[in-house]
Amino acid sequence: xxxxxxxxxxxxxxxxxxxxxxxxxxxxxxxxxxxxxxxxxxxxxxxxxxxxxxxxxxxxxxxxxxxxxxxxxxxxxxxxxxxxxxxxxxxxxxxxxxxxxxxxxxxxxxxxxxxxxxxxxxxxxxxxxxxxxxxxxxxxxxxxxxxxxxxxxxxxxxxxxxxxxxxxxxxxxxxxxxxxxxxxxxxxxxxxxxxxxxxxxxxxxxxxxxxxxxxxxxxxxxxxxxxxxxxxxxxxxxxxxxxxxxxxxxxxxxxxxxxxxxxxxxxxxxxxxxxxxxxxxxxxxxxxxxxxxxxxxxxxxxxxxxxxxxxxxxxxxxxxxxxxxxxxxxx
Ligand code: NAI
Numbered sequence: 001x002x003x004x005x006x007x008x009x010x011x012x013x014x015x016x017x018x019x020x021x022x023x024x025x026x027x028x029x030x031x032x033x034x035x036x037x038x039x040x041x042x043x044x045x046x047x048x049x050x051x052x053x054x055x056x057x058x059x060x061x062x063x064x065x066x067x068x069x070x071x072x073x074x075x076x077x078x079x080x081x082x083x084x085x086x087x088x089x090x091x092x093x094x095x096x097x098x099x100x101x102x103x104x105x106x107x108x109x110x111x112x113x114x115x116x117x118x119x120x121x122x123x124x125x126x127x128x129x130x131x132x133x134x135x136x137x138x139x140x141x142x143x144x145x146x147x148x149x150x151x152x153x154x155x156x157x158x159x160x161x162x163x164x165x166x167x168x169x170x171x172x173x174x175x176x177x178x179x180x181x182x183x184x185x186x187x188x189x190x191x192x193x194x195x196x197x198x199x200x201x202x203x204x205x206x207x208x209x210x211x212x213x214x215x216x217x218x219x220x221x222x223x224x225x226x227x228x229x230x231x232x233x234x235x236x237x238x239x240x241x242x243x244x245x246x247x248x249x250x251x252x253x254x255x256x257x258x259x260x261x262x263x264x265x266x267x268x269x270x271x272x273x274x275x276x277x278x279x280x281x282x283x284x285x286x287x288x289x290x291x292x293x294x295x296x297x298x299x300x301x302x303x304x305x306x307x308x309x310x311x312x313x314x315x316x317x318x319x320x321x322x323x324x325x326x327x328x329x330x331x
Pocket of ligand 1: 006010011012013014015016017041042043045046087088089090091108128130131132133155157158159187241242243246
């Protein structure tokens with residue numbers, strides 16, 4: 001039998017946490033043969049609620065779940081973890097300035113970076129979900145210098161999956177037959193959902209999405225806007241932000257990273273830019289990646305047209321500004 005893996009979820013008493021921990025305990029994230037020990041962190045204010053989540057995890061009698069640590073102590077939470085999913089953060093409240101929210105999150109991610117660096121298992125993989133996700137991940141990277149940068153990522157898989165979902169709805173095909181959409185850049189409304197390399201499996205082979213949709217106006221307009229604004233549309237409908245789809249996509253992100261992507265398939269991950277595709281090095285930017293042996297690699301050599309170039313640069317620009325804002329909050 002496999003040794004259990006320790007998975008940290010911060011913000012575990014929140015909405016995404018509540019959807020995510022049972023998925024992890026059922027093997028959705030790491031596989032149906034991989035036992036897990038869940039580490040759940042939240043703040044003092046949510047300590048009672050966190051206890052309640054732990055009680056429910058026990059009550060659900062998950063066969064793969066070999067232990068639950070529920071704590072408000074960041075060191076206890078981070079100790080020995082193999083995977084860290086960072087969902088906890090300070091939300092933007094009405095009337096708050098961007099800089100004030102950034103200051104709160106920068107200080108949270110700075111402290112949690114140090115705790116992970118000092119106490120996580122070697123080679124721990126980190127996924128930041130909490131917004132501003134790319135910049136929180138960048139702060140975590142900067143303040144955990146001994147964690148290799150290849151081990152730090154942020155979630156744009158939800159946006160990626162939303163793009164696949166929109167194509168599948170439009171064409172009336174199975175979402176599992178659609179692949180290789182790309183989310184470039186920031187997990188914000190400046191992201192660029194790109195279908196120029198996306199394909200659909202049909203009875204006569206794999207066909208480009210553009211050829212099947214035959215409506216460039218929709219693909220270059222409404223499709224992009226729908227994916228960019230989907231988070232806001234969910235909030236409007238549910239009066240709460242997307243939680244089940246965020247949790248499910250976080251599982252997809254880690255599963256593909258650890259277990260590998262299928263041959264010929266790429267997915268989107270926010271990772272530390274090495275300058276690929278002319279994206280400034282030193283930003284956490286969402287790229288198309290393939291994963292194998294527990295490591296991601298940016299897909300190289302995709303042709304980029306002028307329309308895409310502009311959108312990729314605009315979202316990089318926004319990330320550079322966020323980075324500068326984050327650094328000004330540190331000063
Ligand atoms: P929520 O407010 O329900 O839960 C957040 C939890 O984090 C709360 O329980 C809170 O007490 C906790 N928390 C706050 N500060 C903490 C700290 N320092 N350490 C540990 N826990 C802390 O929010 P929800 O809906 O679960 O969303 C969580 C985050 O995920 C938000 O920042 C949201 O914007 C982001 N998000 C990101 C998505 C993505 O695709 N990257 C998609 C959807 C949401």
